Amino acid sequence: MMDLFNILVTESFWAASLRIASPLIFGVLGALICERAGVLNLGIEGIFVVGAMCGWMAVWLGAGLWGGVLVAALAGGLFGLLHAFLTVPLGLSQHVSGLGITLFATSVSYFTYRTALPNVSSPPRIEPFQPMDVPILSDLPFLGPVLFQQTALTWLALLMVALVWYVMDRTALGVALKAVGDNPDSVDAQGLSVYALRIWAIVAGSAMMALGGAFLTMSAFDAFFFGMVNGRGWVCIALVIFASWRPGKALLGALLFGAFDALQVRLQTEMGALVPGQVFLMAPYILSIVALVIAARSADYPRALLTPWFKGQR
Amino acid sequence: MIRIEPRENPSRAFALGIPVLSALIALALAAIPLLAAGANPIAAYGQMLKGVFGSVFAISEMLTRATPLIFTGLAAALAFRAKLWNIGAEGQLYLGAMAAVAVGSGLLDISGVLLVPLVIVMGAAAGAAGMVAPTYLKVRFGADEVVTTLLLNFIILIFLQMMLEGPLQDPMSLGWPQSAPILDQGVLPPLMDRMRVHSGLIIGLVLAAAAQFMLVRSVWGFKLRAVGENAPAARHAGINVNRSLFGVAAISGALAGLAGVSEVAGLKGYLTTDLSPGFGYTGIVVAMLAGLSPAGVVIAALFIASVFVGADSMSRAMGVSSFLADLVVSMSLLCVLIGGFLAKFRIERTGRRGAKA
Numbered sequence: 001m002m003d004l005f006n007i008l009v010t011e012s013f014w015a016a017s018l019r020i021a022s023p024l025i026f027g028v029l030g031a032l033i034c035e036r037a038g039v040l041n042l043g044i045e046g047i048f049v050v051g052a053m054c055g056w057m058a059v060w061l062g063a064g065l066w067g068g069v070l071v072a073a074l075a076g077g078l079f080g081l082l083h084a085f086l087t088v089p090l091g092l093s094q095h096v097s098g099l100g101i102t103l104f105a106t107s108v109s110y111f112t113y114r115t116a117l118p119n120v121s122s123p124p125r126i127e128p129f130q131p132m133d134v135p136i137l138s139d140l141p142f143l144g145p146v147l148f149q150q151t152a153l154t155w156l157a158l159l160m161v162a163l164v165w166y167v168m169d170r171t172a173l174g175v176a177l178k179a180v181g182d183n184p185d186s187v188d189a190q191g192l193s194v195y196a197l198r199i200w201a202i203v204a205g206s207a208m209m210a211l212g213g214a215f216l217t218m219s220a221f222d223a224f225f226f227g228m229v230n231g232r233g234w235v236c237i238a239l240v241i242f243a244s245w246r247p248g249k250a251l252l253g254a255l256l257f258g259a260f261d262a263l264q265v266r267l268q269t270e271m272g273a274l275v276p277g278q279v280f281l282m283a284p285y286i287l288s289i290v291a292l293v294i295a296a297r298s299a300d301y302p303r304a305l306l307t308p309w310f311k312g313q314r
Numbered sequence: 315m316i317r318i319e320p321r322e323n324p325s326r327a328f329a330l331g332i333p334v335l336s337a338l339i340a341l342a343l344a345a346i347p348l349l350a351a352g353a354n355p356i357a358a359y360g361q362m363l364k365g366v367f368g369s370v371f372a373i374s375e376m377l378t379r380a381t382p383l384i385f386t387g388l389a390a391a392l393a394f395r396a397k398l399w400n401i402g403a404e405g406q407l408y409l410g411a412m413a414a415v416a417v418g419s420g421l422l423d424i425s426g427v428l429l430v431p432l433v434i435v436m437g438a439a440a441g442a443a444g445m446v447a448p449t450y451l452k453v454r455f456g457a458d459e460v461v462t463t464l465l466l467n468f469i470i471l472i473f474l475q476m477m478l479e480g481p482l483q484d485p486m487s488l489g490w491p492q493s494a495p496i497l498d499q500g501v502l503p504p505l506m507d508r509m510r511v512h513s514g515l516i517i518g519l520v521l522a523a524a525a526q527f528m529l530v531r532s533v534w535g536f537k538l539r540a541v542g543e544n545a546p547a548a549r550h551a552g553i554n555v556n557r558s559l560f561g562v563a564a565i566s567g568a569l570a571g572l573a574g575v576s577e578v579a580g581l582k583g584y585l586t587t588d589l590s591p592g593f594g595y596t597g598i599v600v601a602m603l604a605g606l607s608p609a610g611v612v613i614a615a616l617f618i619a620s621v622f623v624g625a626d627s628m629s630r631a632m633g634v635s636s637f638l639a640d641l642v643v644s645m646s647l648l649c650v651l652i653g654g655f656l657a658k659f660r661i662e663r664t665g666r667r668g669a670k671a
Contacts, residue, residue, distance in 0.1 A: 042460065086648070089318075090655045095399055095460060099598060100647040107640035114635035115351045234464040241458065278476035285469045289451075289462050296456040310318060 007266050011145040016265075018150060019220065021258030023048075025157040026212030027236030028243060028250040029164050030205040034080075036168070036245055037201035038181035038304040042098025043083045044209050045233030046105030047076045051213025053109040056224045057116065059126045069153070069214055076210020077203045079105045084202040088195055091308030102233075113224060123223040129153050153211075153219040158251075160208065165247040177201055181302035184309040194309050209233070231285065238288040242295045245302065253291070260287050317662045332653035333603050333610070337617055340646035347641055351634045358628050365627025366620045372627070374509035378581060380619035381511075382407070382590070384518035385573035386597025387604060387611035388525055393566035395529065395606050396542040398449065398559055402463030403570035404594025405470035406444040410571025411578040412477060413440035415585045419484075419494040426499030433500050433579055434517075434572065441571015442564040444470065449563035453556050467594070474587055484584065493585040502580035514576030518612075521569065525608035538562055570594060592640075599647045605654075618643055 055072030129151035138148035168174040243249035264280040393400035478491035529535035604610030625639035
């Protein structure tokens, strides 16, 4: 028990939690935006792959780190547009379309990577985002290493939480967005376009998801690997339910998941001799299911989630 | 302006033609990545055809590849008919394979007449358990089965690594994470001499026929379809919706488990963590191409298997990445989705231009 306490008070543990949470923050926010507009986006896992691959490749080709971030977001938005086309005007099954996007986005990314780099044994590396060293602040005890020695992309993730919260809760756009996921008829009655709101929400949400992928290749690691997303997208779909579609709770959920993941890595090194390491590796996924089971009963799903809407049909 | 109108009588020709057309369009679209990779598409398609139908060996390889896809395709088709989103066939496949090697690789040294059925039943039961559990979480707690089955895939894969480095590890494997081989008498026999195609294919075909009959002709199938089309109405009509869901969950999981049994006891002999290159996920595409019809699953599985085997052979000959196959498979899913829309609705021009005409 003492060991656990010792882990929980270290700066490096909390710094790692925030670092692991960062891609999930982007992912949960992206899923949240789509679902608030009434559309489930199971393309998330594949859009993570696209963001990771495109962001990395843009930097590798010389676009610069922020250029890579932009390319990743645009690529994610493009796949979001495809999902939007299939699910909004055509009103096709959001489940199947999303899974199709995941398969398509993943295979496009893998094929492109393999075609551009046919014969590499070890993946080429880029110079990723470095931890920022904010003057004075990063020297603060505890808070300094945890908050102010993260990379710029972690800060972008935290900024996005604030931005999404502000738009959702404080602007007319946010009101319209939430209404289109709850009661599209009322939005239509006010003369707003249900189609346009939903399509743009999916594009924006997908661009956000792709940033989560970009974090993996441009901040967490410095190269692209097959299978590197490893279910992070699906975890976000569980976390958004846990967060009851609120940006603040989404941040909390991602941080809890990050803390748990950071903890299992440390416990694995401490107790590896007693318990097989896989028990710890499994734990974050099991935690996600447990969180879902706890949250599901009281989950207040956007009322029009999964329901297609056609103009002129009530 | 454009208006979307439902077609009055969606024709049967559409229902059959759309999947075929979608598959062909997806194959044609593959010319774009082929050109991007610097290959001549005509030569590449020729190479693919030769790789699938060029010899008895090639056809045997294609049928071998189709076998697990028939099982996972059926698993998805039946569950999706009831609107039970089983995306966990990949994990259930590994549960089935683990159960198969657990009983089949030396625990019981009994006659093949007993061992083969035992391996099959244990594998099916393990797969079924892998889908009944998330269905329970759905029915009891309202936990979305899409998310739980997806996450279970990852949990089961890690569990598999643990088993292959622990209780299921072959003591003779020199530390490699692999299981002991299935005993000789427990192996599903091959169908042709010196070929890899094995009797798992026959099991798959029989189960597809049985599923088709059950779905279309039996009361069980009628209830299943009623639950899928409108659960509240089905409940109102006195159908026990939960019982239907658990029933189809068990069958769907069992079918996915059998894919694992068939791969391990029919093809590979022993279990490793790369037994399946995503057969569970590809099964979803197979089911959608089949229009969720069990008979159609067989045809769709043969098509998807041809794409994989053909692309592999083309890839070896021409140096184009074999991820091309995954690309074609995912594009055929998107094409069949759009095609299904066009079969149900027609798009009409209305508004200003229409009014003047």
